[in-house]
Amino acid sequence: MTGFELFPPPSLWQNWLSFWRFEDMNLLWVLMGSILLGMSASVIGGFAFLRKRALIGDALAHAALPGVMMAFLLFQTRDPLVIFIGALCSSFIGFFLIDWLPKNTKLKADAALAITLSFFFALGLMLLSFIQGLEVSNKSGLDKILFGQAAAMTDGDIKLLGYVTIFVLITVVLFFQKFRLIAFNQSYARTIGIAVNRYELLLALLIVMSVVVGLQLVGVVLMAAVLLTPMAAARFWSNQLATILIIASLLGGFSAIISTQISYLAPAMPTGPWMVVSLSILFILSLLFAPQKGLLKRYFDYQNLRQKVAEENILRTLYKLLERKDFKDKPFTLADIQSFRNMPSHCLQNTLKLLEKKGFAQRTFQGITLTPEGFEKATQLTRRHRLWESYLNEQADLSPEQVHQHAERIEHILTEAQETQLQQELSNSLHDPHGNQIPRKAEPTSVERGGEKI
Amino acid sequence: MSNDIWILATASLVAAACALVGVFLILRRQALMGDAISHSVLLGLVLAYLITDSRALPIMLGGAVIIGLLTAWLSDTLSRIGKVQSDASIGIVFTFFFAIGVILVSLYAGQIDLDQECVLYGEIAFIPFDTLHIGGGENLEDGFEIGPRAFWAIAVVFVIVLISIIITFNRLQTVAFHPNLALSLGVNIVFWHYFLMTLVSMTTVASFDAVGAILVVALLVIPASSAYLIAKSLKTMLWLAVGYSQASVAIGYTVAYQLDSSISASIAVSSGVLLFLTVASLQVQKQRKRAANNV
16 A cells, blocks of 8 residues: 555645756746846836836737737748747737827727737737648647746747847846936937937837747736836835836846746646736735835825824914913813814814823813923914915915915925025014914014904 | 527627627727726636636626726726826736636636636637526426527627617717716716726626637727727717627638638637728728819
8 A cells, every 4th residue: 555655746845845946957947037028028118107008018919929820820830039020020010000090090099009909819819720720730839828838938939038138128228318218208308319219119129029028928918917017016116217127127027936936836827827916916015015105104194194283283273262362371171172173072082182192282170271382383383374374365365265274284284494484575464364463483472362263 | 500500690799799888988988998807807707606606697797797897996996096007007907807817717727617718719619519498407408498508698788788878878978978068967977987897897708708808809999999980970880880890790700611710719800800991991081082182
């Protein structure tokens, strides 16, 4: 009985170990090739993304299919270079069609894209099914380019992949400045004498080349994601184009490693979908957790701002209450505050607790009072509010009824410097448009009674 | 012989339903959304099958509609919240869904009678062998055979699409041509957007067996675009789109018969050829007019 267990099938773990020991030299090349492809496709896709043609890669990849089939049909060979040139030609035809249709007919750009994509793909499939019905040798494996199969790549494929991707990467590095300028400000690039059309063509050529060499690995159907998703994800991490592109290429390379591994461990699995799934997961992670532009960070920023606004509103309300009582230090009740500012009780309670913690307010048995620091802060806010009201009234010709809403927002974000500037500009006005005194800076506030409209 | 008739009938229903829905996609400039939904429907189909273990039409339609609407909603939300261009967000969402769909198909290839090929081409040549039976209970062979499953699926959906368009014609017209007017009249544009997406999802899933996930894009977009080029009103555009789609079915079927190529791909290709003929004749007319003006 034990004889059967002498050669147990290698476990997933063992397979994985042998993957990383590179027992199969060919595998190392496939891995290198797919990393290079992931990187170059992400970088060149980044420029397509910036030119607001994010889905062009999708259409071009689909458009390559009939070229592959025609090349095979005409030359009866699987030589990578022949296939590559065939795919390049038909992708280029697709590219010009996408450009030509919206310019010369009523059809819109999105329709032109969808038409080109589906027509070329259908043509490719028709040729493929025709080839499969023919009696020709080595036709098997042609359909692998639909979804990609890293494990099925030949030496020739990998060499070509390497040359093309390195060519693409080097070209992008060489012409980076010009590409960047064209991507962001085409008309400026044109005025300083850059041959925009020539560079656009070069960019198109690079996109088509990356798409076409990627077909073996990722497949026609999902090539779009490899061009598009890394760039979309990398944008959350930085504002510098060079940094974004480097991050995009790292993401592309990383997902290539993951998908090649899976394709090796489970040979029935197509590579392309796994690459796309890992890229999408990286995208979701970037969307949520990126340090500056991620959703979580933005959510917390928003909550902090809301909290700050609530606190400052209460401080200002307390100031106004004090102003009514001629700044006699008298405690106020919650009801007093609520009569001035509409706020749910629990929210008010929480905010007051925070104010107490920060040392701006005190709660005693009689009620709520401002601490000296709190009073200073409240004075500053009121000063900013009223300065802004006066400024709008004088400079923007808004009536006193209109200015309050604007000031209510801006008081939270005006800076020290802006405040001084406003004060200088309005040096001779002591009162806001509602007739309330504007509290002066670094001076003991004079006492004046007045009711401010809310 | 009867098999050929079933194939032709299914193909022409698929083409007609796609053309009708496609008209509104073209007018609303949502061609790419049609592309996206037709891809992600695969995931809906596979998930619905894996969860319920049934291939009943309502379940398939339900799964597809849920995923279709999810695609539309997610792309919209992503471009709003994530500040991604709208076409990029569509691309990210549908490639993700489609990739998961393909992975599930390869994982459970034994259980689902879908394979990667069928996802792409559909297998319209084989639909006559998968028939529906009425009565007979558990034992399918006892029942009365009423025709291929795929035919009845697309027939039901075609009727749904046709009735929806007839009933809501005026609303759809306003929303398609004057979205701003519709908005100011108090029409809920968002509702009509998702209504259209529901129709697209149902049509693509019912066409799935026949033409696969990607060729359906051709049938959605190409006949409607040809009609868009020459039609002067929505009604003529709808009729023309259906006309174009039926012509492509006829030509495509003949070509496929001659070349022994895939029927669905040939239909899509011939619809494309018809579009290019239309474009070419319009260009020639334009040239002539220009020449006449110059003289």
